[in-house]
């Protein structure tokens with residue numbers, strides 16, 4: 577008991593190793609694995625990032641015509657970097673920034689409606705596949 581009290585008293589005068597976040601800004605270490613950044617211009621729409629993402633934080637919507645639409649959910653992302661490793665164009669189409677998730681983002685509605693978006697993406701794939709099969713069968717007639 578006396579020993580633990582002594583330890584506690586001793587620690588009162590040691591330097592603090594924690595940061596009073598969010599009141600104090602965090603200094604992130606170099607190579608910090610932060611939010612995912614995406615550049616549509618460099619993307620070849622191979623879907624590899626979507627396929628390897630463990631929590632499903634990247635989704636592509638497949639319209640019947642035109643390019644796929646990318647969507648990223650920072651609230652689902654676990655910052656594992658698997659998507660960047662799988663991307664054939666890393667650091668061009670997809671990369672991991674040194675930007676930390678901000679608590680203010682919680683108010684931006686990024687997580688709102690994600691399940692609706694997820695269902696829409698799934699449906700868009702099915703519709704696209706069905707349209708392709710239909711076109712092929714019409715061509716072969």
Ligand code: SF4
Pocket residue numbers: 612628629630631632633634652653654655656657658659660
């Ligand atoms: S870093 Fe991991 S969790 Fe986040 S989007 Fe990429 S694969 Fe998904």
Ligand code: SF4
Pocket residue numbers: 618619620621622623624625626659662663664665669670
């Ligand atoms: S893996 Fe890279 S190139 Fe492929 S869809 Fe994702 S961002 Fe685009």
